[in-house]
Amino acid sequence: MTLLRRVLQALGAMALLLGVCAQAAPLTVAAAADLKFAMEEVVEAFKARQPGAEVAVVYGSSGKFHTQIQQGAPYDLFFSADIALPQSLARAGLAASPVRPYAVGRLVLWSATRDARGMTLASLADPSITRVAIANPRHAPYGQRAEEALRAAGVWEQVAPKLVYGENIAQAAQFVQTGNAQVGVIAQSLALHPELQARGGHALVPEALHSPLAQGFIITRRGQDHPLAVRLAEFMQTPVARGLMLKYGFALPGEAAR
Known part of the structure; x- marks a missing residue:
């Protein structure tokens, strides 16, 4: 029984360590370049509510991110300027969440x-x-x-x-x-x-x-076990994040453009 207890304690300690490591691992976000200023403020507000969280955002072309994720690029979330691109990734089994609309540009x-x-x-x-x-x-x-x-x-x-x-x-x-x-x-x-x-x-x-600039995001398959990925996805639905999107001229999904 003593040996069994030690094994269980060791496994428990390992699980705890893995949980801490997952929390400490930086969150890597691929974001469309139109989000450059808005996302900087969103991340700042998010980190204020998640002490110690590390969030690295890479900005670029949505089409290139789409290709990179197909090729295994290490992004935990993908914020696209065209919702069709994360929808394509979801159909290919590369998303760990539903495709969520977040703005209209x-x-x-x-x-x-x-x-x-x-x-x-x-x-x-x-x-x-x-x-x-x-x-x-x-x-x-x-x-x-x-x-x-x-x-x-x-x-x-x-x-x-x-x-x-x-x-x-x-x-x-x-x-x-x-x-x-x-x-x-x-x-x-x-x-x-x-x-x-x-x-x-x-x-x-x-x-x-022109056709609408409906924008959407996903948690990628790589980010499915990252707790911060889920929390940032949830944070995008808060009044704080939505207010920042409005500040930078985005319309919110389902609402009239300003």
Whole structure:
């Protein structure tokens, strides 16, 4: 009995140690680049409620994250700018949670050097505008919607030769910030950041010109046993997290856009 008791105690200690290690392991999040500013505040608020939690967020193109997760990339959660991408992963058995909608994004015209508040997509055909930044439509949902909108507005042929492509929507905004493009078709969530707001106004692109930017996330199969993955997923439903999404211009699923 003494030997059995020792074995059970050892197993109990090991289970406790594994639980502590799981709690201590950093949470790795893949997040669409349009979330750059909003997610930073969400994570800060989350960590205030989870003392000692380590959360590492990698920002980039949703399409590239989708491919990387298929190839075994070590992300515990995936926040996509297009809900179709986590839905695809879920169908492939790579999700450990339901696909959860968390926001609806908006496209805007933004410039660091001119007042974009009165601009429309037709304005981009003006010969004085020689470089226009968008995210790469091959793998970035905001780039795909920008191309859709430009085609629907009837200015694609005039604007296409002027386009400079960012690997993601944050890089497209950076091109405008640094003068490598005069105007960008970017995410409203980026244009609302104080640093960008201080350098130029923005104008909403009519939603009727492109398919919706419905955004969703999953806990990946890799993150299924990480307790912080579950807690962050739950935190996204709280008034604090939802308020931060509204702050950066996102509409909440099932609610009217502002």
